[in-house]
Amino acid sequence: MENSFYVDSERLSKEALAKKHLLETDPSSRKNHMEYLPGMEIIESVVREKVMSHMNSYDYSVYTAADVRAALEHDTCSIEDFKALLSPAAEPFLEAMAEKARFETSKHFGNTVYLFTPLYIANYCENYCVYCGFNCYNDIKRMKLSMEQIEKEMKVIADSGMEEILILTGESRGQSNVEYIGEACKLARKYFRMVGLEIYPVNTDEYRYLHECGADYVTVFQETYDADKYETLHLLGHKRVWPYRFDAQERALRGGMRGVSFSALLGLSDFRKDALASALHVYFLQRKYPHAEMALSCPRLRPIINNDKINPLDVHERQLCQVLCAYRIFLPWVGITVSSRESAEFRNGIVKIAATKVSAGVSTGIGDHESKYTGKESGEPEGDEQFEIDDNRSLDKMYKDITDEGLQPVLNDYLYV
Amino acid sequence: MDNDKLIIGGHEFSSRFILGSGKYSMKLIEAAVKDAGAEIITLAVRRANTKDQESILDYIPEGITLLPNTSGARNAEEAVRIARLARELGCGNFVKIEIMRDSKYLLPDNQETIKATEILANEGFIVMPYMYPDLNAARDLVNAGAASVMPLASPIGSNKGLATKEFIQILIDEIDLPIIVDAGIGRPSQACEAMEMGAAAIMANTALATAGDLPLMASAFRQAIEAGRKAYLSGVGRVLTRGAAASDPLTGFLRD
Numbered sequence: 001m002e003n004s005f006y007v008d009s010e011r012l013s014k015e016a017l018a019k020k021h022l023l024e025t026d027p028s029s030r031k032n033h034m035e036y037l038p039g040m041e042i043i044e045s046v047v048r049e050k051v052m053s054h055m056n057s058y059d060y061s062v063y064t065a066a067d068v069r070a071a072l073e074h075d076t077c078s079i080e081d082f083k084a085l086l087s088p089a090a091e092p093f094l095e096a097m098a099e100k101a102r103f104e105t106s107k108h109f110g111n112t113v114y115l116f117t118p119l120y121i122a123n124y125c126e127n128y129c130v131y132c133g134f135n136c137y138n139d140i141k142r143m144k145l146s147m148e149q150i151e152k153e154m155k156v157i158a159d160s161g162m163e164e165i166l167i168l169t170g171e172s173r174g175q176s177n178v179e180y181i182g183e184a185c186k187l188a189r190k191y192f193r194m195v196g197l198e199i200y201p202v203n204t205d206e207y208r209y210l211h212e213c214g215a216d217y218v219t220v221f222q223e224t225y226d227a228d229k230y231e232t233l234h235l236l237g238h239k240r241v242w243p244y245r246f247d248a249q250e251r252a253l254r255g256g257m258r259g260v261s262f263s264a265l266l267g268l269s270d271f272r273k274d275a276l277a278s279a280l281h282v283y284f285l286q287r288k289y290p291h292a293e294m295a296l297s298c299p300r301l302r303p304i305i306n307n308d309k310i311n312p313l314d315v316h317e318r319q320l321c322q323v324l325c326a327y328r329i330f331l332p333w334v335g336i337t338v339s340s341r342e343s344a345e346f347r348n349g350i351v352k353i354a355a356t357k358v359s360a361g362v363s364t365g366i367g368d369h370e371s372k373y374t375g376k377e378s379g380e381p382e383g384d385e386q387f388e389i390d391d392n393r394s395l396d397k398m399y400k401d402i403t404d405e406g407l408q409p410v411l412n413d414y415l416y417v
Numbered sequence: 418m419d420n421d422k423l424i425i426g427g428h429e430f431s432s433r434f435i436l437g438s439g440k441y442s443m444k445l446i447e448a449a450v451k452d453a454g455a456e457i458i459t460l461a462v463r464r465a466n467t468k469d470q471e472s473i474l475d476y477i478p479e480g481i482t483l484l485p486n487t488s489g490a491r492n493a494e495e496a497v498r499i500a501r502l503a504r505e506l507g508c509g510n511f512v513k514i515e516i517m518r519d520s521k522y523l524l525p526d527n528q529e530t531i532k533a534t535e536i537l538a539n540e541g542f543i544v545m546p547y548m549y550p551d552l553n554a555a556r557d558l559v560n561a562g563a564a565s566v567m568p569l570a571s572p573i574g575s576n577k578g579l580a581t582k583e584f585i586q587i588l589i590d591e592i593d594l595p596i597i598v599d600a601g602i603g604r605p606s607q608a609c610e611a612m613e614m615g616a617a618a619i620m621a622n623t624a625l626a627t628a629g630d631l632p633l634m635a636s637a638f639r640q641a642i643e644a645g646r647k648a649y650l651s652g653v654g655r656v657l658t659r660g661a662a663a664s665d666p667l668t669g670f671l672r673d
Contacts, residue, residue: 106623110626244438291517303419333520414489417495417499
């Protein structure tokens with residue numbers, strides 16, 4: 001079973017449609033995804049080679065129940081142990097993995113759960129990533145917030161009590177340039193204690209500029225670490241350049257960011273290999289930059305506007321839980337974020353086991369916080385969302401639910417220094 | 418015992434349990450004060466830097482000494498900035514220096530800690546540095562103006578207890594400041610052992626925060642720390658090494 005991603009909009013011109021179809025059907029019409037484009041900084045790093053060599057040689061069918069038992073007994077989880085925990089042989093041990101993961105989480109994070117909310121400031125995009133609602137061929141309402149609109153949105157969010165914000169854009173340098181994002185960061189510093197960024201990858205000097213504007217965390221999803229598969233999903237635009245994306249976190253750290261976050265989008269490719277590569281990306285980069293704070297997310301594919309059939313295929317909740325437990329056991333000090341793509345039930349359960357951060361009061365649309373938070377229609381245009389969310393809980397509700405689970409919600413544990 | 422006070426930077430305390438930072442809740446602070454007898458409570462400035470909803474400052478009962486820490490600092494300069502911010506927030510003159518250049522084990526950086534200690538001691542802070550138990554670094558901290566020295570027992574989150582026991586003992590023997598054992602104490606028995614060795618106080622948080630019955634665990638810590646202290650003051654008895662002592666004196670051959 002595969003997802004069918006291609007959707008043609010009636011509003012595309014004949015030429016645009018022809019180009020879209022050519023990109024979809026003729027690989028030779030697409031740019032080399034391993035080749036840097038002009039202006040993209042190339043850094044010398046061996047992290048990528050190490051991660052890819054492990055991923056390419058990973059044959060999860062060779063692991064047995066005995067390997068999984070041994071992995072669960074070890075004090076320190078080795079890379080081999082981690083591979084066993086990610087394998088199908090570990091599926092019957094899910095409860096034991098969850099117990100060990102919970103123990104590790106409580107040793108390193110106690111019973112705390114951090115809360116944040118994303119703020120999408122623009123949904124223009126120059127890329128054709130076939131699974132994404134923002135892709136340049138998808139017929140959605142596009143929008144880029146002005147600084148006044150951004151400030152208004154931030155006020156609404158800050159009034160709800162939220163103290164950490166993640167600023168997102170579609171991946172369009174043309175529409176949302178680095179200065180525009182920098183100005184948004186400066187505004188965010190007025191209203192929030194912690195400002196994170198999830199934008200298109202940029203060069204080291206640009207990360208440094210954004211850090212000076214107030215951002216301190218950078219999230220970049222690699223989507224899939226399988227470069228060949230990546231090529232078939234990201235058909236056009238800067239995002240198509242796979243190695244430039246891979247090195248984004250390293251450039252962000254060199255640019256002075258305190259922390260970086262990683263993820264594969266599960267359901268795009270072989271999820272066990274992608275989970276292995278995501279965690280090893282963290283592991284090897286941490287060895288090189290021991291001071292950096294690192295976090296992992298674990299999103300699964302979701303339906304988008306104009307394509308409600310998109311789904312995470314073989315990554316069911318049990319598999320997702322297995323991956324998250326394996327992450328926690330292998331990297332006990334690393335933050336794990338679970339987004340509102342997952343259901344309230346799943347998120348309530350997983351914060352007791354492995355997750356340390358969840359979003360609340362989420363909208364993946366543009367400029368719609370006022371209407372979503374207050375029920376008041378602003379009368380202003382709103383931009384469409386990136387994907388459908390599942391868990392709609394507000395900050396208040398999330399705060400209460402976490403407390404009711406016997407955990408401690410935390411709105412801020414951070415200082416910009 | 419009544420006169421047995423813990424003195425840090427000229428301030429006197431009866432309790433030798435200090436609540437660490439990290440996992441806060443009203444219930445934890447209540448248990449630490451009421452059941453563990455804590456008179457000093459650590460406060461992570463990064464956590465205090467929050468809006469009204471969960472202001473930790475509001476949790477702190479009267480009469481308790483606040484010990485703000487500099488967690489989040491990656492070098493001396495950042496630690497100094499956080500300490501000054503703590504003072505501005507109204508946290509007083511005490512400061513616990515925590516400087517980590519390692520987010521995996523959260524091991525303190527002794528060199529940067531010495532630098533920050535010197536700067537802050539000169540600014541009138543009562544400086545309590547968290548450190549890796551190294552005698553040379555501890556001596557430098559004394560010279561830099563520290564009010565106590567706080568060696569780690571084992572890496573945070575490791576549950577290994579007194580993994581650095583031999584080195585903490587050297588600090589206790591050689592350093593003329595209170596040695597407060599911090600990080601890694603997971604059980605009352607470990608706290609008791611450190612106190613028997615001559616540690617001046619114990620700092621803990623996770624061990625309490627994650628206990629099933631908070632007040633009960635808090636009182637267990639209090640008793641363990643008091644027992645260890647009494648044992649230390651009484652002079653811990655002779656511990657027979659492997660095998661019995663020779664029944665015939667080894668020096669019986671000496672004639673005059």
